[in-house]
Structure formats: structure tokens, C-alpha cells
Amino acid sequence: MASVKPEEKGIDLSITQDYKLAKDNELRFEVESNARVKLDLLEGSAEVFGTELVRSRSYIFESGAKIAVFTWFGCSVKLSGKVEASYVSKDTPMVIYLNTHAAVEQLRKSAEQDDIRGPRVLVVGAQDVGKTTVCRLLLNYAVRLGRKTTLIDIDVGQGGVSIPGSVGALTVERPADPVDGFDLKVPLVYHFGHTAPNGNIKLYETLISRLADVFNAKCDYNKQVKHSGCIINTCGWVKGQGYQCILHTAQSFEADVVLVLDSERLYNDLKRDLPDFVNVILQPKSPGVVERPREARRDNRENKIKEYFYGPRKIYFPHAFNIKFSEVEIYKIGAPSLPDSCLPLGMEPENTQTKLVQVTPGRDMTHHILSLSMAESLDENLIETNVAGFVVVTNVDPDNQVFSVLSPAPRPLPRKYFLIMDIRFIDINK
Ligand SMILES: Nc1ncnc2c1ncn2[C@@H]1O[C@H](COP(=O)(O)OP(=O)(O)O)[C@@H](O)[C@H]1O
Numbered sequence: 085m086a087s088v089k090p091e092e093k094g095i096d097l098s099i100t101q102d103y104k105l106a107k108d109n110e111l112r113f114e115v116e117s118n119a120r121v122k123l124d125l126l127e128g129s130a131e132v133f134g135t136e137l138v139r140s141r142s143y144i145f146e147s148g149a150k151i152a153v154f155t156w157f158g159c160s161v162k163l164s165g166k167v168e169a170s171y172v173s174k175d176t177p178m179v180i181y182l183n184t185h186a187a188v189e190q191l192r193k194s195a196e197q198d199d200i201r202g203p204r205v206l207v208v209g210a211q212d213v214g215k216t217t218v219c220r221l222l223l224n225y226a227v228r229l230g231r232k233t234t235l236i237d238i239d240v241g242q243g244g245v246s247i248p249g250s251v252g253a254l255t256v257e258r259p260a261d262p263v264d265g266f267d268l269k270v271p272l273v274y275h276f277g278h279t280a281p282n283g284n285i286k287l288y289e290t291l292i293s294r295l296a297d298v299f300n301a302k303c304d305y306n307k308q309v310k311h312s313g314c315i316i317n318t319c320g321w322v323k324g325q326g327y328q329c330i331l332h333t334a335q336s337f338e339a340d341v342v343l344v345l346d347s348e349r350l351y352n353d354l355k356r357d358l359p360d361f362v363n364v365i366l367q368p369k370s371p372g373v374v375e376r377p378r379e380a381r382r383d384n385r386e387n388k389i390k391e392y393f394y395g396p397r398k399i400y401f402p403h404a405f406n407i408k409f410s411e412v413e414i415y416k417i418g419a420p421s422l423p424d425s426c427l428p429l430g431m432e433p434e435n436t437q438t439k440l441v442q443v444t445p446g447r448d449m450t451h452h453i454l455s456l457s458m459a460e461s462l463d464e465n466l467i468e469t470n471v472a473g474f475v476v477v478t479n480v481d482p483d484n485q486v487f488s489v490l491s492p493a494p495r496p497l498p499r500k501y502f503l504i505m506d507i508r509f510i511d512i513n514k
């Protein structure tokens with residue numbers, strides 16, 4: 085028996101299927117849990133969410149991945165391993181998305197000619213309508229034309245540029261890897277601490293305004309970034325306060341285009357409430373987008389955190405070390421709100437939402453994620469300062485006044501201020 089290549093471990097190579105795709109068709113498949121699937125392009129050309137596949141590489145997708153292989157001109161591909169569902173469909177909105185890309189690219193061209201800001205595109209819609217996928221598609225098509233478009237990710241539930249519980253920005257300078265996604269080596273990340281915006285609305289809106297300011301500043305000194313514009317990925321909370329957050333985002337970034345996926349009602353509300361110069365467009369969702377039950381979304385979140393510490397396919401190993409209580413200061417954002425009657429005159433209750441409260445380290449900190457702020461002193465506003473990275477607390481020893489963490493970087497810590505998240509991660513790899 086031929087020996088199995090290390091990267092093909094866990095792939096059931098006895099199960100293979102070839103697919104011939106006509107032009108404008110896509111092959112959709114899901115990888116069974118605890119299985120892996122290999123994809124090979126045999127002939128023609130194809131792309132995965134906007135990244136072209138090459139024939140010289142096998143693409144190996146991990147358990148739970150939900151993938152579409154689309155072809156503009158026709159192709160044949162081979163799948164090896166256990167796929168949950170796989171079928172070919174010609175019913176895709178890819179031509180519509182490509183036209184959107186072309187229109188946005190036109191705006192980038194005019195921006196370049198007149199040296200003004202390029203298009204700022206806000207992508208909104210309910211959960212599981214393909215928002216993240218459309219963002220990836222638009223960013224990939226832009227970078228394939230040499231643009232340096234910035235991804236602004238404010239979906240704190242899934243964490244597009246870092247872990248869940250954070251928001252951030254990433255200027256995309258090369259297409260996403262079909263398997264691993266965008267290269268996340270240098271994102272700009274801010275601590276939020278919760279998996280949903282309503283964990284702290286005031287903080288959420290503060291961070292959105294902050295991201296907009298930082299992006300504007302970057303546009304001021306980098307013309308290519310300025311002309312290329314940005315794509316803003318949001319979470320699926322579109323009702324009530326969630327809707328107000330969308331309006332706040334459009335306003336903060338001065339969005340030129342708002343792409344509404346699948347929701348006519350949201351489209352009409354936004355057309356009514358946004359100024360006339362904002363181009364609000366309604367587009368269909370792809371029938372291929374897979375709805376994820378609550379548990380799947382939670383698993384995704386856990387995987388994202390695991391990947392942060394262990395790398396994709398566990399190719400790295402995090403560092404484990406102790407930190408003395410006296411070496412660091414830990415803060416939580418937001419004080420418990422007081423009833424109105426107890427507040428000083430003139431103070432609004434939500435002001436407490438962005439207050440820093442120092443936390444005394446204790447056992448209840450175990451498993452919580454801590455963000456290490458880049459701030460060098462408390463004179464800098466901790467809330468609006470980006471973070472260097474994250475650690476997870478694995479143990480707290482109050483008797484010896486130390487706690488243990490898992491960290492992607494070795495010690496020493498470059499800074500001393502931590503912000504504590506509500507989010508916990510239990511490391512089962514130990
Ligand atoms: N055309 C498609 N075929 C198959 N799976 C898809 C397709 N488009 C998206 N998906 C998958 O569907 C899931 C949900 O899509 P996503 O873009 O994350 O939605 P949202 O951001 O709106 O919640 C993802 O796992 C994604 O990989």
C-alpha cells in the first residue's frame with residue numbers, strides 16, 4: 085500500500101468523485117465532521133469565494149467547512165474524502181456580485197482620477213445570508229486588480245480579522261487562501277469582550293467610530309488605501325438597536341454603498357433613513373449559503389479562538405507561562421449601571437458602559453480571554469487603543485499571587501494593561 089502523505093492524513097482516499105462543471109456553475113460541498121476533504125482542479129479554471137485555484141496544489145478542507153467552487157468558463161474537479169452533501173448548481177448570484185464589484189471598481193477609478201476617497205461599502209443582512217462570503221468575494225476581486233482595499237470587520241460574533249469579541253481592520257494585499265482565508269498577520273484589532281453587540285452597545289458604537297477615524301487617518305497618508313476604499317462586514321443583528329448600529333456605522337464611515345442581502349424590509353428602512361447620496365442596493369443571497377444552527381455558530385467561535393492559539397491545523401504551539409499579579413493591571417470595560425435615581429444630576433446612565441473598572445485577579449478569571457492593550461500608560465485611553473494580542477487564563481493561584489496563561493507569543497509581555505473579556509475558552513488540547 086502506498087504511504088499516505090502527512091497532509092492527507094484523515095482523508096478517506098477510497099471515496100473520490102469527479103465533477104464536470106459547465107460555465108457559471110458551482111459545486112457546493114460540506115466536509116463531514118471529523119473528516120477532511122481534498123479538492124483538486126483537474127482542468128479549466130475555478131475559484132473559491134473569489135480566489136483562483138491552481139492545478140499544482142491540492143486543497144484540503146477541514147471538518148465542517150462549507151465550500152463553493154465556482155467556474156466562469158467551465159472546469160473539472162475531483163473531491164476525495166467524506167463530503168456531507170455535494171451537488172452542482174447553476175443557480176448562483178455570482179454574475180450580480182461581479183457586476184457589483186465592477187460598479188465599485190468604477191468608483192475606485194474615479195477616486196483615483198480625482199484623488200478623493202474611494203468607495204466605502206457596507207454589507208448588511210440577517211444571519212446566514214452570505215455577508216462574510218460576499219465581503220471576501222469583493223475583496224478578492226479588488227486585490228486581483230491590484231487594489232488595496234481594507235476589510236473592516238465589526239462582527240464580534242465570528243471575528244473576521246481576529247478572535248470573536250474583537251473588531252478590527254485589515255488592508256488586503258493578496259487574495260485569501262482558499263483554505264485558510266485572508267492573511268491575518270497584521271490586522272489592527274480592538275477589544276470588545278462580548279460575542280454580541282448588545283453586550284455593550286455604547287462601547288460597540290465607540291469602537292466603530294474609532295475604526296472609522298483610524299481608517300480615515302490611514303487614507304490620509306496612503307493614497308492607494310484611500311482610493312481603494314473599504315468593505316465593512318457586519319453581524320446579522322438588523323432589528324431595533326441592531327438597526328441603529330447599522331445607521332451609526334454608515335454614518336461613521338460615510339458609506340457610499342450599502343449592500344443589503346436578501347431583506348427587502350431592511351432595504352426599504354435604510355433607503356428611508358440614509359441620505360439620498362448613499363447608494364442602497366438590494367441583492368439576493370446565494371441559495372448555496374448554509375444556515376448554521378446556534379451550536380454551529382458557537383463551534384465556529386471556538387474554532388476561531390483555537391486557531392488563534394494553535395494556528396490552522398494546529399501547526400503552532402502556544403506558549404504557557406505564569407504572570408505575577410503585581411506585573412500587570414487588569415480592567416473590565418463597563419461598570420454595572422446604577423438606577424437613574426442614584427446618578428449625579430446630568431449624568432446619563434450609559435456613561436458607565438465605557439468606564440474602566442479595575443479587576444482584582446481571582447479564581448473566577450480562569451478560562452477568560454484577556455486582551456493585552458498596546459497602551460503604555462493609563463493616560464492613553466485604554467478603550468480606544470488597539471490590542472497587541474490575546475491570552476487565555478488557564479489557572480489562577482491566589483496564594484502565590486500568580487496566574488497562568490496560554491499565549492501565542494513568548495514572554496516577556498510587551499505591555500502591562502489587560503482588558504478582560506466575557507468570553508471564555510477552555511483549552512482541551514492540554
Ligand atoms: N455559494 C455557497 N455554497 C456553499 N456554501 C456557501 C456559499 N456561500 C456561503 N457559503 C457558506 O455558508 C456559510 C454562511 O455564510 P456567511 O458568509 O458566513 O454568512 P453570514 O456572514 O451572512 O452569516 C459559510 O460557512 C460559508 O462558507
Ligand SMILES: [Mg+2]
Pocket residue numbers: 215216217239242318319
Ligand atoms: Mg458573517
